[in-house]
Amino acid sequence: MTKSLYQLILVHFKTFFREPGILFWAILFPILMAWVLGVAFSNKSETLQTVYVIGAAAPEQITGEKIFGTETGNPFRIRFREAAEEEAVRAIKRGIIALYVEVRGSSLVYHFDPHNPDAQLLHLVLDRGMSGIRSNGSIEALQAKGTRYIDFLIPGLIALGIMNACLWGIGWTLIETRMKKLMRRMVATPMKLSVFLSSHIITRIILGGVETLLLFVFAWLYFGTTITGSVPAFIVLFVAGVLAFAGIGILTASRTAKTEIGNGLINAVTLTMMILSGVFFNYHNFPDWTIPVIQALPLTVLADAIRAIFIEGAGFAEMIKPIAILLATGLVTFTVGLRIFKWY
Amino acid sequence: MNKTPVIEINGVSKSFKDVKAVNHLSLTIYEGEYVALLGPNGAGKTTLIEMIEGIQKPDEGSIAILGMSWKTHAQKLHRAIGLSLQETRFIDKITTEETLNLFGSFYGLGQRRTEEILDLVNLKEKRKAYTVTLSGGQKQRLALGIALLNNPKILLLDEPTTGLDPAARREIWKILEKLRSDLGTTMILTTHYMEEAEVLCERILIMDKGQFIAQGTLSELNAKHGEGDLIEISFGNNFDIEALGLSGIKKLNWIAPHTKVQIFVDNIAEVLPAVINSAKTKNIKIEELLSRKMTLDDLFISMTGRHLHD
Numbered sequence: 001m002t003k004s005l006y007q008l009i010l011v012h013f014k015t016f017f018r019e020p021g022i023l024f025w026a027i028l029f030p031i032l033m034a035w036v037l038g039v040a041f042s043n044k045s046e047t048l049q050t051v052y053v054i055g056a057a058a059p060e061q062i063t064g065e066k067i068f069g070t071e072t073g074n075p076f077r078i079r080f081r082e083a084a085e086e087e088a089v090r091a092i093k094r095g096i097i098a099l100y101v102e103v104r105g106s107s108l109v110y111h112f113d114p115h116n117p118d119a120q121l122l123h124l125v126l127d128r129g130m131s132g133i134r135s136n137g138s139i140e141a142l143q144a145k146g147t148r149y150i151d152f153l154i155p156g157l158i159a160l161g162i163m164n165a166c167l168w169g170i171g172w173t174l175i176e177t178r179m180k181k182l183m184r185r186m187v188a189t190p191m192k193l194s195v196f197l198s199s200h201i202i203t204r205i206i207l208g209g210v211e212t213l214l215l216f217v218f219a220w221l222y223f224g225t226t227i228t229g230s231v232p233a234f235i236v237l238f239v240a241g242v243l244a245f246a247g248i249g250i251l252t253a254s255r256t257a258k259t260e261i262g263n264g265l266i267n268a269v270t271l272t273m274m275i276l277s278g279v280f281f282n283y284h285n286f287p288d289w290t291i292p293v294i295q296a297l298p299l300t301v302l303a304d305a306i307r308a309i310f311i312e313g314a315g316f317a318e319m320i321k322p323i324a325i326l327l328a329t330g331l332v333t334f335t336v337g338l339r340i341f342k343w344y
Numbered sequence: 345m346n347k348t349p350v351i352e353i354n355g356v357s358k359s360f361k362d363v364k365a366v367n368h369l370s371l372t373i374y375e376g377e378y379v380a381l382l383g384p385n386g387a388g389k390t391t392l393i394e395m396i397e398g399i400q401k402p403d404e405g406s407i408a409i410l411g412m413s414w415k416t417h418a419q420k421l422h423r424a425i426g427l428s429l430q431e432t433r434f435i436d437k438i439t440t441e442e443t444l445n446l447f448g449s450f451y452g453l454g455q456r457r458t459e460e461i462l463d464l465v466n467l468k469e470k471r472k473a474y475t476v477t478l479s480g481g482q483k484q485r486l487a488l489g490i491a492l493l494n495n496p497k498i499l500l501l502d503e504p505t506t507g508l509d510p511a512a513r514r515e516i517w518k519i520l521e522k523l524r525s526d527l528g529t530t531m532i533l534t535t536h537y538m539e540e541a542e543v544l545c546e547r548i549l550i551m552d553k554g555q556f557i558a559q560g561t562l563s564e565l566n567a568k569h570g571e572g573d574l575i576e577i578s579f580g581n582n583f584d585i586e587a588l589g590l591s592g593i594k595k596l597n598w599i600a601p602h603t604k605v606q607i608f609v610d611n612i613a614e615v616l617p618a619v620i621n622s623a624k625t626k627n628i629k630i631e632e633l634l635s636r637k638m639t640l641d642d643l644f645i646s647m648t649g650r651h652l653h654d
Binding site: 003004006007008010011014015018019177180181182184185186188189190191344 | 397398399400419422423425427429430431432433434435436437438442445446447449450451452454490494
């Protein structure tokens, strides 16, 4: 019994480490993503933007390359280019510029999409610079740890990693085992089904732990990310997260023997949550009525809870609710999945 | 001989949607017997064997194995049976040896048994090879090795040699023959190679459309259904062979009307000269002539009008 559990886990490990592709996607890719996104959003020491100028001859302040907004601690380097109006409109459509300025007599008219936050920001910066009005109060740039984008991102990536490890690592593997008729063959031995399923879950706890640790160590070394809250609470939360997504993985994989369908099913589950659950961007930008739905998604629960521990210094007390929700999710999906599970 | 029944199948049926895959079959298999289920694809062989394996549940009827049923003694039966499924694939990047160790662990067996099996199925040289790199014959031998791990009393093999070349097929036969002589294993094997059934099995059950259409030993089948010898002959022009009223012809099977015919006879030596003589006197040219012993394939064609391989 323990012998077969050990052998099964051994086999899962070997499959993992013998497949360079899996290693890349599971370990290197999240780190790369953290690095790219972290750098893209945190190194805003100077942003270079292009602005087109149309109409009459432009005043000196909006020709060539100028720096605006130095007083905010986030200076904008803006390159101005004279252009015809239709050229400017085309550039907006193509996303090359976010805004263009029209010189109309002695005044300036800003053309931009008011729903585009980048353009709005640019407008504010330009307008301040042009009017020459200094704000009377000083602006304080927020640079404390925990308010940076990377601090928001790392917990999200950890949650995403757990979800993907379980849905692909367990769900996909189960479907493939069934497709190959290997599951049928295993079930025709005295192997215990509980041992078979536990081997998958235990493997994911260990491998997911390693993945999380590597991602965290990278973020700690490179971005100085720290865990301000309780580490033991994080570990328990992590295990609860694995159990929740293991259940979802087993439910997702309960029927189909076709890898194409499995692919679609797993993508449907993971992509939906990846987009909605605020892994990369805050989900509060979604319409208000969707927020309660989004907050009920297991990935949201897990990502928000990890953020609370990492950034807000949360401990066990704050974790009771998310851990309970995750465990319940795992239990329900596991039970339903097992009930409809196709072993043959 | 005192024969102990090992598998008793009683009035078993199984349908999938509108198709009756197995239609009210009964069968008793005795200890030490090697039994072949022979038939074309879709005859119901796999469904029948999977019901014996406990993978499918019969809609009606009962199956007792060593006096036990799947409902009540699943664990014991798993331990008593060894099986190989049609086209099982293994985990790609796990080696032959690791695969055997994994399956061995399900029976509480260790490295020692893995060594014995590697030896038995002749895969010692491939022990460190990933299963994905094995040839068709090697994969089938690995599947057979897994089936033999627990020293099963009953071996159930579903098309163990389909798709293999003759040499690879013979290698599997050798292993199975050794098992019979060394261990007295009972085996049911499905196949659509009549040669396989002839070589390995003393009892052959010919299946078609969910039923046994003939059964017995090869010689019993031949005596009962087989028309002895077979002459296949084609003529240059129409030849009405029936009109000759030759004696000793059991059955005629026109392949092309009036020009190509299979003649099932008791004795080639009696009929063949008469056919040739009358062709000569009627000035009919013989373009092709072939005569041989009946095979099970011929038998199957004479009973169903179809080939086993269809």
